[in-house]
Amino acid sequence: MTSSASADLSRLLFDGRYEQTHQDFHKLLLDPVFDPREGLNMTEAGKLAYQRSRAVHAALERPREILADPWRLFALAEWPALVDVSIFSLLMVHYNLAFGTVVEHGSRDDLNDLFDELDGLDSFSPYMATELGYGNNVAALRTEAVYDAATETFVLNTPDALAQKYMSYSGFQDIPKLAVVMARLKADGRDHGVFPFLVRISDGNGLCEGVHAAPCPEKPVQGLDNGLTWFDHVRIPRRNLLHGDMGGFDEEAVFRPASGNQRKRFLRAMSRILPGRLCVSSAATGAGRAGVYIALRYAVQRLTNAPGRNDLPVIEYRSHQLALYTALAKTYAMTLLVNHAKREFTGAPQDSVPPEVNHLVSITKALSTWEMTEVVATCRERCGAQGIFSANRIADYGSLLQGLVTAEGDNQVLLATTAGQIIAQSGDAEEPGTSPDPRGRDLRDPAFLVAALRHRERELLRAARAAMADDSQDRTYFEAWNGTINSALEMARVRGVRTALDCLIAAVDGAQNATARRALGLLAALYGVTEVRRDAGWFLARGALTAEQVEGLPRVADALCAELREYSDVLIDGFNLSPELLRAPISADDYVAAFQQWTGAVGPAAARTAEGG
Incomplete structure (x- = not known):
């Protein structure tokens, strides 16, 4: 029963694609190259990440084939980071952002040699867009590539300190790097906007002529070679412009941009950002699942005292259940939301x-990384001191999530932009909606909970549109938006939460195994109760909940956790993880023995035997 239930959960969690898209990653990550290494300094850890990235590349199909199958790209984002969080950034920058840009905008015969170099990972490809003075405002970047018609080359230059490329991987100068650099194309005295260029940064013997780099400060856990990079009149061949359908040189060697404005061409040049957000979401939910898996396996073994007994597993405490089963519910909800966005x-x-x-992809990226950051933090705390050690993975996942919140668009900026676009769309009649009647409704009913969330989403959207359209005050557009932005952010978040609960309810309906259906139903109820409880005062004030229901929310959450206890193992078995893959001592079947083996401790009994006691 448990095996068939777990298989059904796995089918839903991996969208029916586990065997064809994910399974080989499990086998790959058992390779000894991914065994933990302790005592490394930051440089050694970073070099190991490059070695492991090459191992992943060697074991899989070529990057060009992975890019042709987005589901495979998403799986690549999801799995290797479970055993080395630094690998995510190296692989995703090379495969998706950099090489993906080459595939989309530089698939030309005259670039075949460079294409093959990146496809074979003979060189890694950093992606250099963000600048020190402009953050994610890439459209305003200052790095320039000026065309010299006499030599048929571009002169790439960094005009000032603000324009230095920021965070790209340029620190390890003994590793060949062929970067994709976003620069402002200038030709015939005209600024044609931002385009991607292929630029050789290092050849394995040091930085190339005119290329300069300085390391960024160290980051916790991840020892990668992030740096500041700047260019001093570096000449690059004309062919290295990745113009795609955004323009090109005519027979007279004059650059002709494609029709449309610079912003349209810029968005086309940055086309890999959107699938990159789904890669980030995939990595986030993968880390969340692994964190919950480790924490729950530990919780059923970790003994504690209780009134009248001293050997109670800590998971039996309702306080522990509420923390970890809520994390489990969020992890299922976010995984299913990410699947929906991928489809x-x-x-x-x-x-x-x-x-x-x-909008869906952007909301999913922001919500999933925020929620999994909270999930992993909860798991780390509930594992006590064991959660601090990198050997047990969870602390490292926390470091990964902190980076993912910012990657492919800082969450708050991304969500605010998305909210603004939603508000600007024409909507239905803006009259206040009718809240769902809460009388006689069961707080465990996901349909009632999703109706309440939908009502909150609509009301926040209506209020935001009304506030932006209010012309009774003498305000600039910025002043109007600045007064609306926080409620707009909440609206976009609630839309993501409501969609996630819809996905979780759909999974309940799609479950084929009765045990799986029952377990998913409890998770859906717990997730919905958790989110409604978050804004219980708002629902009470608008008549969407009664005072009795608001007071009952904590009791309902506790009761759901008590019922979830018997389904805990089957729910995490659906993740298709194993102690052998994660190599976290506290996830082992006997965590005490595993932890002793890790530390080299022989234990009291063995020590007495060795001493002849």
Whole structure:
């Protein structure tokens, strides 16, 4: 029963694609190259991440094939980071951002040698877009590539300190690097906007002529070679411009941009950002699942005292259950939300992604990374001192999540931009909606909970549109938006939460195994109760909840946790993880023996035997 239930949960969690898309990663990550290494300094840890990235590349199909199958790219984002969090950034920057840009905008015969170099990972490819003085405002970047018609080359230059490329991997100068650099193309005295260029940064013997780099400060856990990079009149061949369908040189060697404005061409040049957000979400939910898996396996073994007994597993405490089962519910909800976003994205025309899909992907990225950051922090705390050690993985996942919150668009900026776009869309009649009648409704009913969340989402959207349209005050657009931005952010978040609960309810309906259906139903109820409880005062004030229901929310959450206790193992078995893959001592079947083996401790009994006692 448990095996078939776990298989059904796995089918839902991996969207029916585990065997064809994910399974080989499990086998790959058992390779000894991924065994933990302690005592490394930051440089040694970073070099190991490059070695492991090459091992992943060697074991899989070529990057060009992975890019042709987005589901495979998402799986690449999801798995290797479970055993080395630094690998995520190296692989995703090379495969998706950099090489993906080459595939989309530079698939030309005259670039075949450079294409093959990156496809074979003979050189790593940093992606240099962000600048020190402009953060994620890439459209305003200052790095310039000026065309010299006499030599048919571009002169790449960093005009000032603000324009230094920031965070790209340029520190290890003995590793060959062929970067994709976003720069402002200038030709015939005109600024044509931002375009991608292929630029050789290092050849394995040091930085190339005119390229300069300085390391960024150290980051916790991840020893990668992030740096500041700047260019001093570096000449690059004309062919290294990745113009794609955004323009090109005519027969007279004059650059002709494609029709449309600079912003349209810029968005086209940055086309890998959207699938990158789904890669980030995939890594976040993968880390969340692993964190919950480790914490729950530890919780059933870790003994503590209780009134009248001294050998009670800590998971039997309702306080521990509420923390970890809520984390489990969020992890299921976010995984299913990410799957939904992937389906919508891969089913959309890639040359013109509809605004609704763009909004969904952006909200999913922000919500999933925020929620998994909270999940991993909870798991670390509930594992006590064991959660601090990198050997037990969870602390490292926390470091990964901190980076993911910022990657491919800082969450708050990304969500605010998305909220603004949603508000600007024409909507239905803006009259206040009718809240769902709470009388006689069961707080454990996910349908009632999702109706309440939908009501909150609509009311926040209506209020935001009304506030932006209010012309009774003498305000600038910025002043109007600044007064609305926080409620707009909440609206976008609630839309993500409501969609996630919809996905979780759909999974309940789609479950084929009765045990799996029952377990998912309890998770859906717990997730919905948790989110409604978060804003219980708002629902009470608008008549969407009664005072009795608000007071009952904590009791309902506790009761759901008590019922989830018997399904805990089957729910985490659906993650298709194993102690052998994660190599975290506290996830082992006998964590005490595993931890002793890790530390080299022989234990009291063995020590007495060795001493002849």
